[in-house]
Amino acid sequence: xxxxxxxxxxxxxxxxxxxxxxxxxxxxxxxxxxxxxxxxxxxxxxxxxxxxxxxxxxxxxxxxxxxxxxxxxxxxxxxxxxxxxxxxx
Numbered sequence: 563x564x565x566x567x568x569x570x571x572x573x574x575x576x577x578x579x580x581x582x583x584x585x586x587x588x589x590x591x592x593x594x595x596x597x598x599x600x601x602x603x604x605x606x607x608x609x610x611x612x613x614x615x616x617x618x619x620x621x622x623x624x625x626x627x628x629x630x631x632x633x634x635x636x637x638x639x640x641x642x643x644x645x646x647x648x649x650x651x
Contacts, residue, residue, distance in 0.1 A: 568593045571643040582628070588617050589632055590639055607636060 569576075569590040576586045592613045596606040614632055615625050 566643070566647055568597060568639055568643045571646045572639045575639075575642075585614065585618060585621075585623070585628065585632070586635065589614050589635060593636065593639060593643075610636060 567590075569587070572590060576583065576590060579586050589610065592610045593606075596610050599606060599609075601609070611629075611633070615629070618625050618628050618632075
């Protein structure tokens with residue numbers, strides 16, 4: 563059985579995104595990287611947000627415009643991942 567990842571859990575959703583797809587893909591990939599660490603959830607989320615903020619600003623995008631959307635997306639993606647992980651166990 564393949565290992566479930568956050569990116570895999572929400573891949574259909576990210577694939578449907580037209581605007582900012584690379585930002586969402588980077589977010590879930592960063593979440594998967596953070597998931598491997600033994601830090602608290604809050605520390606993982608803070609690291610992911612800092613990483614994505616850097617990525618967004620490097621793209622020349624306005625982080626203030628993206629911040630709330632990405633925070634909401636992180637919470638949603640983690641919830642979907644946890645529910646799929648729970649039901650596949």
